[in-house]
Amino acid sequence: MQTFSLPEHRIFRVIAAAAAHLQVETYVIGGFVRDIILKRPSKDIDVVCVGDGMALAQKVAGLLPDKPPVTVFKNFGTAMLRADEWEVEFVGARRESYRSDSRKPEVEAGTLRDDLNRRDFTINALGISLNPNSYGALIDEFDGLGDIRRKIIKTPLNPDVTFTDDPLRMMRAIRFATQLNFDIEPDTFDAIARNKERIAIISKERITDELNKIILAAIPSYGFKLLYQTGLLELIFPKMVALHGVETINGNSHKDNFYHTLQVLDNVAKTSNDLWLRWAAILHDIAKPETKRYSEKVGWTFHGHEDRGARLVPKIFAELKLPLNEHMRFVQKLVKLHLRPIALVKDSVTDSAVRRLLYEAGADIDELMVLCNADITSKDHNKVKKYLQNFKKVGVKMKQVEETDQLRNFQPVITGEIIMETFGLKPSREVGIIKESLTEAILDGHIKNEYEQAFAYMLQKGQEMGLVVVKE
Template identity: 60%
Template sequence: MNLKSSLDKISIFQQVGTVADQLGMETYLVGGYVRDILLERPSKDIDFVCIGDGIRLAQAVSRSLENRPAVSVFKNFGTAMIRIDDWEVEFVGARKESYQTASRKPKVEAGTLQEDQERRDLTINTLGVAVNKENYGTLLDPFEGLKDLKRKVIRTPTDPNITFSDDPLRMLRAVRFAAQLKFDIAPDTFEGIIRNASRLSIISGERIIDELNKIIMTDKPSYGFKLLFVSGLLKEFFPEMVALQGVDSVGDKSHKDNFYHTLQVLDNLSARSDNLWLRWAAIMHDIAKPATKRFNQKAGWTFHGHEDKGARMTPGIFRRLKLPMDDRMKYVQKLVKLHLRPIALVNDEVTDAALRRLLFEAGDDVEDLMQLCRADVTSKNNHKVKRFLANFDKVEKKLQEVEAKDQVRNFQPPVSGDEIMTIFGLKPSRIVGDLKEEIKEAILDGQIQNNKNEALQLMYELAAKKGIEKKTNE
């Protein structure tokens, strides 16, 4: 690919070069944007390194532009950023770094371009392109990053032991780039990750989960998870998932490896959906199997109640991993709890009441639940897979029929607690909740229709049985 022609398509590169020349600053486009040009991948982050004051260069570039975009200055890091259309353009002076063992925050000093490239995490991120007029478009590649791009290899520019020990987050970035780009990690670089995996303990949970979510959102996330598992990184922050790995046997009875099953479910789902939280439901759906594993001489290995325990484990895991403790967590928790329910509805004798209950509990997430259930079919027996998927077709058809007839998805009981209290002159109490719950159950069981008149009639009947009289106006 012709780098110069690629740069010429976007005016900011020549603009920065012109301003840099006016200031007498040697300036380069560096890092991810150069990598992505060469890989023909989209990119929105543009980074410039100059020999000198990056903040001064950013301010001069802003003044040179017609609309004079605001400059965000980060003095502690010696960086500045301006937004130009959809681009985030960052400027920094070339620097060198030194680290203390207990922290990933470096001591930063002004440095040469070579020292700036040396401090970067991977060779494919060390590439630089000159933007000054004299050598515009010239590629600087001191660590053979271009060769690694062509070979599809992830490698550190210097000793991986030092690179990863200095900033352990780089280990997760190495795995993330391998997963995103479908590259291999060079043997010595992977050995460096294994040796330094325990150093991940000095990295904040927020940084870790940011990288993990990027791995989860790759085309085939199982690859990234396998690298995390084999390297020892996964057990540093997600031991519950590591506990899924392994197979126990008693006589001729064994269970499947639930770690690799989970990864297959995740891949199956990822082929159908780019919903991050649905992918998290796939990761979490069997998370409680180690805790619920039992051996029965007749039945073999069982995991009774793993869906309920997994749902109970979800908030604690989300909290520890610094994942959001909001409706997204509740969504994952709900899908974990319900993921076994649809297969139980395959039987031809299944009642409408059972279907109504699933629709009521799953609400608007019932389609996502069915996607998870389909992804959960991982047998190597193709005939068995086809049979299970055909069964889910039946369940979906039944659910659609019941929903069209009864409209119970996300329904609220036609009679509210406030109405019950007003009609009978009651204060907030258990009896009010009981009446409301019994009306809801009657609708789900199909005893009455989901409408106000039938709900009120049942309410009066239930109240009479409990000795509750309608309030009279005095």
């Protein structure tokens, strides 16, 4: 009998004591056990007892010195409490049966074996005993320990049944493979491809939650390749699949924008854990299929894909049930601006061009630069090296202009209120024209963003427009 040492914390002994008092078999089970074996940090403990899980939770709370409150979820037959930094969920062992049109099972009390049978993957069907005569013993009915050592994602039962019962498990298989850098066992992989259409009964919110976890993995491209190979990506995110492929005319080919996007995503992942910056990487070229053109003179072009892509972002976020808030606007801004810093590499870098970029990017300039660095990809390593060296020069120039002009979150010192008061105007087109002209003059370097220069420029512009000064 193989045993594992549970973490040194009173919660495990208290659960064992409560279970002994109630005379119910009790086990720590699932992901917490998997993470102990993998030496991954985890603070979420799932406890299964062959009996009443809610009664066990109440007994555990009563034995803990601080008597934590127990949250009961009657619809799910579970209860939860917090013990220091640990979150512990209790449930009675159960068996499940499914209808074809729903992933919500019909549940009834069952044995430990029944409970293990309903687990999604062998690596999540492991248990550690909390019973007095076998405390710490590993419960491993499906060789989950062996699959952890082999780095395999595999279902404990027939994978067609597993994925038909709960199609979200197909996304979870790919998510775990991506997070743990495991392979999906061939029969399990083939079953995902066979049952992919079943994903239609899963809500967009649940699908996107799993997709976000894939995106936040160390190497997210691995998960996207699995999603593509199984056919799931076509069903959940067809616009990304549209990036795939290379077209050739007269011997001229463009790059495969699907694999380019995945490389950019991985590049961003090396330097940032920001989910929304990673989404910007995914969507930065999303409009290339719609803007692709070929001409004999210049070959393949994707003119305007950044503007078209930015316009697509709200629709994509809505379809995927992603938040339509500042996160969406951040992604939209980066998609729109992602070519601008790279364009500065090609041209002689003027202060005016840098000012405009700093002005438009605002507080998000650092994230934009991370994205643009990540977007420099090529099989020609010398070309990449050259671009990155030139890109560093742009970064230096931006820092110099930023220190001089302080253009991050820039606002002209002359406000709309000052313009209206000076010329006796109400909110109007004239006020907007003067404000826009002031902004352009500052960005072009014709005047500094200082009150005296800006006020004089405003007066001059007003006179050109035939306005009369009523208050200086």
